[in-house]
Amino acid sequence: MINNLHRWLIFRLVMVWLVLSLVIGALVQYLGHTRLDDHVIKMAKTETSKYTSEFIAYLQSPSGSALSLFNRTTNALIGKDNLIVVEFYDATSRKITEAIKPAAAEIEKRLPKHGSEFIHTEEVVCEKLTMNQDIYLRVFVPVLDGRGAKIGYLEGIYHAPEEIVAQNRSHTLWSLILVVVIIFVTSLALYPLIIRLNRRLLDYSHILALTNIGMLKVLGSAIAKRDSDTNVHNFRVTLYSVRLGESLRLPDSAMQGLIKGAFLHDVGKIAIPDAILLKAGKLTDEEFETMKNHVGHGGDILSSYDWLSDADAVVRCHHERFDGSGYPAGLRGEEIPLNARIFAVADVFDALTSKRPYKEAFGVEISVGIIRDNRGSHFDPAIADLFLEQVEVLYRDICREDEPFLHSKLEGCIKRYFR
C-alpha cells in the first residue's frame, strides 16, 4: 500500500510538473516574443522618424535640386541604420524616390507582398515578416503637414538586429529553464510533505477503525450477554460467513458489511423482553410475533451510525427465506440481499449444531441433512451447496473450537478486511 502511494504520488507530481512546465513555458515563450516584437517595433519607428522631417521639407518645396539633396541625405542615413529599404510617396501614392541598401533588393523580392490596405492609413503601421529566422518589419509612416493633412507617406523595410533577436531568445530560454527548475524543486519539496500528511491521515484512520471495531465488539458482547452469556455464537457465524464470502470472492467492501452484519445480526434482541428472549420452552404465536420484531429493532439501532449502515442487509433480512416464507418482508430469491442469504445458512447451521435452552445440539450429519432439505426453500440453493461442499472443514475448523481460539481467528479476519 505504501509503495502504491509512493508510485501514485510520484506519477501525479511528475504529471503536475509536466503540465505546469508546458503551460507556464508557453506563456514565457509568448511573453518573450511579445517583448521582442515591441522592442523591434519601437526601434523601427525611431529609425523611420529620422526621414520624415527631410521628406516634409522636400514635399513643401519640391524641385530637382531639393530631390538631389534629399536623395543624398537618405542614402547617407540608410547606410547607418537597420532600415534596408525606404520608399517615399506623395499624397497620390506616386513614388518620389527611394533609398536601398546593397543586396536589399533581393531580400525585398523574397518577402511577402502587401496590398494597398495601408496606403490610406493615418497612423504608423508595422507588419512583422520572417524569413530564414530573420525578423523584418514593413513600416508605413504617414507624413502630415503642420495642419495635420496627409501630404505623403513612406514605406520602409526594417531588419531587426541579429544581436537583439539572439539576446531575446537567450533571455527567453533561460527564463524557461528557470521556470521548469522552480516547478521541479517545488514538486520535490512537496513530496515529503504530502507523504508525511498522508501518514498522519493513515494513523488517524487506523485509530478511527480501531474505535469502530472496539464499538462493534462491545455491542456484540452486549447482545451475547443478554442472550446466551457467550460471544461464541457470534464468532462462529461470522467465521462461517467469512468463509462463504471468500468462496464467492466478494469484494472487501461487501466482506466488511458481511462481518459487521454477522457479528451484530441479533442486536435488536436488546429490545425483546427477557420473558420471551430467555424462555426455556417453545414460544407461543404471540411471543414469536414479538420475537420477530428483533430484526426491525436491530435495523433501527444500526441506522444511527453510518459506519454500520452496510450491516443493515444482514440484520434486517437474516430471517427472510429463499421461497418468500420468511420475515419481516417476505422477500424471495435474489430480492434478499446476498449477504443475508449467506448469513442465513451460517446462522441456521450454528443454531442446529449448538445447544439451546429449548433443545440439545444436533450432530453434524443431522444438521447437514436439514440444510440440504431446505436448499431452495429456506436457503439460496447455490449458497447452501457451497456451504455443504466445505461443511466438514468448517465444522472441524470452527464448530469444534473454543472461544479464545475463535476470537483470535476473528481478529485475523478483522485485520484482513478492516486494515
Ligand SMILES: [Fe+2]
Ligand atoms: Fe435473528
